[in-house]
Amino acid sequence: MISKRAFDVEFNVNNQEFMIAGKLRPQNEAEIEGLLQEIDKAAAQVRGTFFLNVKRLAYLNSIAFRALGRLIADLAKRRFDMQFVIVTSGVLGWPTRKFSSIAQQSFNVSIAEYDKDFYPGQSFLEDGGFIPILRTQTRLTWRHERGILPKHGLRAGMEIADICCGIGDFAMLMNREFSPARLLALDHSRSSLDYARKVAAEFGMTDIEYVHGDASGIMIDDNSFDFVTCRHSLQIFDRPELIVRELFRICKPGGRVYVTNEKISQCFGEPRGESITAAYAEVADLFAHFKMDLEFGPKSRRALADAGFDDIIIDSFTVANTDGKPEEFAEMVTAWEDVFINEMCRDRGDAPERVAMIQRGLQDHMKAALHPSGYAGWPVWAASGRKPS
Amino acid sequence: MCSERTGAIIEVSMRINDFSSEWMNCDRVSTFMARLVSQKSVDPMFHANLFSTALNELLEVVFFNHGPQGSFTCRVGRVGDVETIEIELPYDEKTLNFYTDVLKTLDRPDVEELYQASLFEAGQVDARLGLLELAVDYKAKMSVLVAADQLTLRAEIALGWVQ
Numbered sequence: 001m002i003s004k005r006a007f008d009v010e011f012n013v014n015n016q017e018f019m020i021a022g023k024l025r026p027q028n029e030a031e032i033e034g035l036l037q038e039i040d041k042a043a044a045q046v047r048g049t050f051f052l053n054v055k056r057l058a059y060l061n062s063i064a065f066r067a068l069g070r071l072i073a074d075l076a077k078r079r080f081d082m083q084f085v086i087v088t089s090g091v092l093g094w095p096t097r098k099f100s101s102i103a104q105q106s107f108n109v110s111i112a113e114y115d116k117d118f119y120p121g122q123s124f125l126e127d128g129g130f131i132p133i134l135r136t137q138t139r140l141t142w143r144h145e146r147g148i149l150p151k152h153g154l155r156a157g158m159e160i161a162d163i164c165c166g167i168g169d170f171a172m173l174m175n176r177e178f179s180p181a182r183l184l185a186l187d188h189s190r191s192s193l194d195y196a197r198k199v200a201a202e203f204g205m206t207d208i209e210y211v212h213g214d215a216s217g218i219m220i221d222d223n224s225f226d227f228v229t230c231r232h233s234l235q236i237f238d239r240p241e242l243i244v245r246e247l248f249r250i251c252k253p254g255g256r257v258y259v260t261n262e263k264i265s266q267c268f269g270e271p272r273g274e275s276i277t278a279a280y281a282e283v284a285d286l287f288a289h290f291k292m293d294l295e296f297g298p299k300s301r302r303a304l305a306d307a308g309f310d311d312i313i314i315d316s317f318t319v320a321n322t323d324g325k326p327e328e329f330a331e332m333v334t335a336w337e338d339v340f341i342n343e344m345c346r347d348r349g350d351a352p353e354r355v356a357m358i359q360r361g362l363q364d365h366m367k368a369a370l371h372p373s374g375y376a377g378w379p380v381w382a383a384s385g386r387k388p389s
Numbered sequence: 390m391c392s393e394r395t396g397a398i399i400e401v402s403m404r405i406n407d408f409s410s411e412w413m414n415c416d417r418v419s420t421f422m423a424r425l426v427s428q429k430s431v432d433p434m435f436h437a438n439l440f441s442t443a444l445n446e447l448l449e450v451v452f453f454n455h456g457p458q459g460s461f462t463c464r465v466g467r468v469g470d471v472e473t474i475e476i477e478l479p480y481d482e483k484t485l486n487f488y489t490d491v492l493k494t495l496d497r498p499d500v501e502e503l504y505q506a507s508l509f510e511a512g513q514v515d516a517r518l519g520l521l522e523l524a525v526d527y528k529a530k531m532s533v534l535v536a537a538d539q540l541t542l543r544a545e546i547a548l549g550w551v552q
């Protein structure tokens with residue numbers, strides 16, 4: 001018998017989406033007859049497009065696959081006025097390829113690989129250009145975060161997951177400072193993970209598990225970690241609630257989820273404050289064009305509350321040129337300038353005057369940082385919540 | 390033993406009747422072995438998931454097709470980039486015919502169409518489905534070695550290409 005717990009299903013009528021997660025390895029088709037009927041019933045309530053979300057379906061044997069495939073083909077034939085979209089994830093090696101064979105059977109069935117098709121800003125974040133940004137940012141935020149993390153519940157000996165870990169430097173710092181019992185770091189960018197693994201190996205850290213994954217469908221069991229972090233990332237998704245839901249799910253009851261986000265328009269500097277402020281307002285707008293909300297910081301509290309967390313704590317801190325060496329701050333802004341101007345403005349097709357105005361403001365920010373009596377800052381919001389026991 | 394050929398990493402043995410007394414054994418054995426053989430790979434979760442998916446199909450076929458008495462051994466290993474799986478099982482005439490017939494089928498040029506047909510055509514599940522899947526979807530190389538009282542089903546799969 002397949003145990004009741006081996007798979008979960010959820011039908012969201014508003015999104016017209018039926019989700020199957022977990023493991024489907026029945027001995028015969030009769031064992032999953034109930035599931036097939038539920039899908040059939042759900043599809044009957046939908047008009048237009050029916051989404052079958054299998055992003056977190058980790059295991060599927062050929063007996064179940066055959067049954068699902070035939071059901072979908074049959075539905076597609078009966079409801080030829082509708083579209084059927086199977087939402088897969090590229091994180092596992094088999095689903096997209098396998099489900100494509102179902103799509104080939106019917107004109108109104110198609111596959112959407114969630115991680116590829118739904119994240120408009122992903123191309124900027126996943127290739128190499130972002131690595132210098134992440135590296136300098138984390139170096140600067142750590143001075144603040146190291147002190148506030150215990151207040152948000154981080155202790156030595158915990159099981160920790162860092163979701164959207166980027167190049168893994170924050171994971172390495174936590175590993176060094178908080179000696180976790182387990183530390184898993186997940187990201188969707190293979191190049192960032194390769195970089196992370198290389199750096200960790202150079203430092204002789206072999207105990208961090210770097211995992212390729214999709215934060216909106218994490219292949220990890222419910223209630224797995226004491227402390228789950230997700231830094232500077234809710235702000236890059238057009239539907240951050242999907243990520244928060246996953247952070248909540250993998251966190252143990254009584255454990256905490258810690259997120260940091262920016263409100264980029266609040267970057268400041270003197271001298272030349274006006275030029276700096278004007279440029280960062282434009283930067284917020286630039287990210288919004290690619291469906292990323294770099295103004296998310298203060299919204300973190302609400303996002304955690306809506307997901308069901310309690311005991312929510314929110315802080316903000318300002319990374320400033322006066323924290324340490326001003327050159328480091330300037331280096332971070334240089335890395336920003338490179339991606340904002342050379343990739344994002346270009347891809348948006350900005351007029352030269354607009355690009356020049358943003359570039360001038362960023363350069364003024366650097367000058368403010370390096371000015372002997374200048375003051376330049378980048379505010380960050382850190383929030384955490386407890387998953388109710 | 391054929392440990393050089395299999396690059397054996399680990400094996401699990403039990404009586405075939407114990408193995409086939411519970412369906413979940415296929416899942417348990419494939420999950421357990423996949424986790425162990427994947428520990429050292431760059432992305433252990435990715436590798437374990439794929440390995441378990443392939444191994445489970447083989448085990449499910451063996452669950453339904455084996456001789457009445459004897460021992461069951463599942464051995465997995467790696468030679469270069471190729472994963473090797475060997476399953477030793479007791480056989481009778483029916484079992485032997487089943488496996489030798491399937492292997493012949495896998496060599497046919499229309500094996501892909503056969504696989505599609507067994508997936509999408511009405512009727513009972515084709516007992517060969519799991520092996521067809523391995524051959525077509527995983528490009529597994531499969532063979533059968535026959536000894537006096539045991540038959541060895543062997544699969545070689547290069548999982549690297551999937552990534």
Ligand SMILES: C[S@@+](CC[C@H](N)C(=O)[O-])C[C@H]1O[C@@H](n2cnc3c(N)ncnc32)[C@H](O)[C@@H]1O
Nearest residue numbers: 125134164165166187188189213214215231232
């Ligand atoms: C702004 S970076 C933050 C990285 C890191 N937390 C830090 O603060 O340095 C956002 C990260 O999210 C990752 N990402 C994008 N889409 C993702 C997805 N669907 N699942 C997991 N990570 C994703 C990107 O590859 C990138 O590394």
